[in-house]
Amino acid sequence: MPAPRRIELVLRIDGEALRVSAPQPPSRARLDELLPAMQAIDNAAIDHAVRKNEANTGAYVTCAKGCSACCRAQPVPVTPPEAHALLLLVEAMPAPRRREIEARFADRVARLRDAGLADAFLHRDPDLSLDGARTLARDYFALGLACPFLEDDACSIHPQRPFVCRQYLVTSDPALCANPFENPVDVVPMPLQAAIAMLSAASAVMSTPQHTVPLTLALEHARLHRAALRQRVDAEPVFRHWLQALSSG
Numbered sequence: 454m455p456a457p458r459r460i461e462l463v464l465r466i467d468g469e470a471l472r473v474s475a476p477q478p479p480s481r482a483r484l485d486e487l488l489p490a491m492q493a494i495d496n497a498a499i500d501h502a503v504r505k506n507e508a509n510t511g512a513y514v515t516c517a518k519g520c521s522a523c524c525r526a527q528p529v530p531v532t533p534p535e536a537h538a539l540l541l542l543v544e545a546m547p548a549p550r551r552r553e554i555e556a557r558f559a560d561r562v563a564r565l566r567d568a569g570l571a572d573a574f575l576h577r578d579p580d581l582s583l584d585g586a587r588t589l590a591r592d593y594f595a596l597g598l599a600c601p602f603l604e605d606d607a608c609s610i611h612p613q614r615p616f617v618c619r620q621y622l623v624t625s626d627p628a629l630c631a632n633p634f635e636n637p638v639d640v641v642p643m644p645l646q647a648a649i650a651m652l653s654a655a656s657a658v659m660s661t662p663q664h665t666v667p668l669t670l671a672l673e674h675a676r677l678h679r680a681a682l683r684q685r686v687d688a689e690p691v692f693r694h695w696l697q698a699l700s701s702g
């Protein structure tokens with residue numbers, strides 16, 4: 454079997470040239486099929502950001518396996534193509550594992566519905582104010598919904614985790630992450646906005662503005678929009694759109 458094709462590119466960030474080798478998406482692809490290439494680029498940008506932050510501030514990333522505060526209660530935002538990728542990932546799991554993960558998702562969805570929050574996230578009001586969004590996020594946080602993929606304080610889907618999970622790295626005391634709404638958490642600044650760029654690309658493909666949903670609602674959201682998310686498009690122009698949008702978020 455021939456080796457999977459790859460794309461080689463050079464990212465220029467802060468005057469530095471970063472060489473990236475990424476898996477080449479199919480020429481006609483669903484949006485989620487672009488994610489492996491995008492994640493390879495995002496990973497290179499994140500590594501660069503961490504190195505630069507260390508050099509500039511002397512502060513080191515304090516996130517480590519076993520520290521899962523950010524996966525325990527925050528409304529981790531995922532884009533619709535990432536939600537679709539997670540749905541496909543779960544649907545491809547062996548039946549017992551799939552049932553276990555789906556049950557966890559169903560539990561989180563039910564608790565969000567009981568709290569009257571699910572629809573506010575699934576069908577986001579485009580005119581929601583910043584204060585309104587903050588209140589919604591605080592209400593979500595108060596429910597203490599752990600990510601369904603969190604197991605033994607570690608991410609069980611680490612290679613496939615969403616953009617935001619990759620990018621959220623702190624240099625402050627990990628204890629502060631237990632409540633980032635009240636505590637001053639030092640987050641490593643990221644040069645590229647991969648999720649925002651994906652929203653831009655997905656909005657263009659789907660001809661309607663797209664928004665993120667908390668990861669706990671990812672399967673629900675992807676099921677609601679499965680037909681649109683299943684469409685295949687010419688990958689190259691969408692990928693170029695994403696690359697251009699990366700630094701303008």
Ligand code: SF4
Nearest residue numbers: 524600602603608618
């Ligand atoms: S996908 Fe993984 S890293 Fe992201 S919130 Fe869930 S457990 Fe944490």
